Amino acid sequence: MRTTARAWPNDDREFFREIQLTHLGGCGGDVIRDLEEQLLRIPRPEAREQMAEAVRCYHAGAHRAAIVMAFAAAMDDLRRKLVDLAGSGGASSDLKAAVGHIESTFALQRAFEEDAIATAQVHAQLISPDEAKALQSYLKLRHLCAHPSGYVATAEEARAVIARVTDSVLSRPATLGMVFVDQLLQRLRSEHFFPAQDVESVTKTLGHELSVMSPGLLPALILKLADAMRTENEAAPPNQRLRFLRAPLYRNALAALSGLATLPQAEAMFWRQRAVQELVLSPDDPLTALSLLAARPAAITTLDDITRGRLLLVANRHLHDADVRQLLKALEPFLRPGERNDLAQSLKRDFVDSLAPRSPIMLAEVGWPDLEDALVERVLAQARATSYIEVNIAIGAADALTAGQVSRISAERRTEFLLDIALKTEGTYPSFVARDRRKDGLGARTDFIDAVIETARGDVRLFVDKEAGLHAHFEMLLASQRPDAVAAIIGALTTASRVLPERAREAAAQSTFPEIVAAVEDALPV
Template sequence: MTDVPPIYHLHRRVRQHRTSDYVAEAVRCYDAGAYRACIIMTCNAVFDAVRARMEELQAGQVSRAEKVVAAVKEALNDKKTYEGALLTKLRETGVVPVVETDALGEILNKRNHAAHPNCSAATAKDAYYVFEKAVTYFLCEQARPLQFKIDTLKRDIYTEGFFTVPIIDDVARKVDEEIAIFDESDYYKLISKLKKWLLNDNFDEDSKSLWFLLGLLHLDRPKLHSIISTEFFGKRGFSPQNDAFLVDMCVVRPELLSMISGENRKRLDDTFAKFTESLETPSAKGSVRSPTALLVAIADHLKDPCIDTGYPKTVDVVLRRFWAHPDLPALFNTSLKNRMFEHLLEEVKRTDEEGGTDLASYLEREDSTLATALTRGQIETLFQASMASGCRKELLELRESGFDRIPCLREVISLPKPPSTRPVPSTSYLILKGNNLVREFRQRA
């Protein structure tokens, strides 16, 4: 027995499966020198594993696997062995790679020889060869071919309960577990397939494929993000019909915004602008599929001074339509501050008939942000406009209450400017005294 290579190292690679008993018996036969029996037991384990795999894919509604399972059932109903029918149908459908069907054919051929006493005796080398091929292609966790891994993934992500909570961090953790079985070289085909699943779902916000894609983007995998950028944002990667999910992608992974350049960026800017114009009502605060969340992503990632120039049409439309959205106050601390203030001032100057934004509520909500971000001159202009004759009723009520609902802004404009240290003529400024604005002159130090 010393010339017989041990197979324990192969046995250790075998995953737990319903075929485990067959595999254990094959090892015992090998150790006992019963090489014919080892080959037969190994073949039984392999075909049982492949049959179970096809049944899994059938449950996931993979049509090619359904044909394989139907062929197996037909053979069994006719009281025939099913192995030949299974192998034939696998070759016809291409549900597994050719290299795997070839390996399966070799194993079946070895089994057929081993099962007939009139054939030449099976050797330890024969048994080891069959067992090694079985483990490499069918019985170990890493043996699964790419197409099978992708088909299994599709089945899993569309299974009820796969994503338990639609929160991006939880989704990303689940996706990270699933993506671990794929090599980097697998990413190209995986992303291509994922895009097709999204198309079939019409890019619905509740699409499980979209959740999976957003989970991928949330992970720190630069190569994967580069492939996604090329696949989804390339020359023929998107259209206005699927603009909404592109917003989702860029909100979750803002780095995509700078990975896209040239004509593709111009097209994407047009697409985002059209999406924003198409919305009848603003999205809820904190929503992912939201033009305001997209603008925050643009501002956070592109930084000053490129916010305006990176996606100019998108910035224009979002500010024009949704400047008062609760997602956007942080923009007062960016190079978009003056543009945000212009929209605010324009709203303050509107009459009751023209007004659309609940301005008093906005000022109350953003009191601290505005008091910190705006200049003294801008705050003076804001108060001056809000106290003009014919101002809106809500602003009049705000004034009559002593501006107590906006204490931070009131405090800024109620304090006199400190004496100037520069040798310039004294300048005037407005200061709130009581409920009136009074002009005072700034003194020299």
């Protein structure tokens, strides 16, 4: 007599009801699927061929054989995935030990299925507890179908097993669960986790590491990294809270967050995570969130207005930090007009109006052309100031100008600057910095002298207008080892007017430099 689940004793009858109603979906509904479509969801060819055999058994009416083959395909695939995960580099010691035991059991051709299901749930977290419970039920059903138990399997049960093992095992990539996240946090304590700290290297390392982690765990990983940074910061003594002094876990967690901000699979949700937004408000290290934004500046366009405003406020208040200035350079294409204007006003106040010695270098790091133009205008204008203190500052700032900033100044204006500071070497309150240039040469701004020659050959009116400082200007040029510039000016003045040679001779006669006399005499006609 053929028996069904209903003919079994009460305890077994309850078991089969659980299979049919809980794990097999009531033998209907969503499990009635095109079985050939299920095959297309299985990436590994060997597993797909094994499941194809199960599907052929189903179409032949051999439902028990279909269940046995489908479950065999799932368990073989699960074992292989566990082996891959154990050798991935992100596996815990418990996972490696459990997989080693499974492989030993498999080599002896003994039953390993229960251990594989438990390992996949507990140590790899490849499947959920509910899925593990379902697979254990399918294992018991498989035993009934494979042995002379008298159990009669139905077509609905066969379809359900094929569909569900495909869902929970065969179609999934080999990825680790929260156990991987915890293990990763431990390995981040190593100073050698990231071969280099640049964004490209960090992103490449993370991509390799996260290839075995379930994508759904990215929010949990972000939270764990942020918590690790916060914990490390609280544990560090006050004198070790500078970023470069902090423990490897803090630095690596920050680097990992920066890398996550650039990964395609993470960037869409990265800034929406509460843990990241809390870093923006961190009182201990407000620049942390800016470090994350620096990894991918375009991400600012995805932020809500409140988070965006908070980040830019932090940047505005830390303009003297080199990392912030470099970030502003990268952010400029993505800033709204009002945001850029606010930042430009602060930058102008701190680096243009104050004209600090390092202002040129700091504005070069920002790289906003309008601010560099404003800086150059301020330097040239302040060189004409009546206060020797302001002139000293202008000369110091001019010495610090970068090559790019110098290129923004015309030849005529470079010449005018040198004539202006020459005038400031004399009078009741001369500029001592200008007098040093007259005595020792122009130093960093010797590169302005070619502009003097160019100007002299083009239009000498500037030299006529600044005649009072011509004597000091000559000495400044000669102290810079450039008598050719003096000769060019005298020659141009001679050519320009019959009156000017006498003025030039008067300037030469007042000079203590015999080279000026020689340069003048060589340039003037006999």
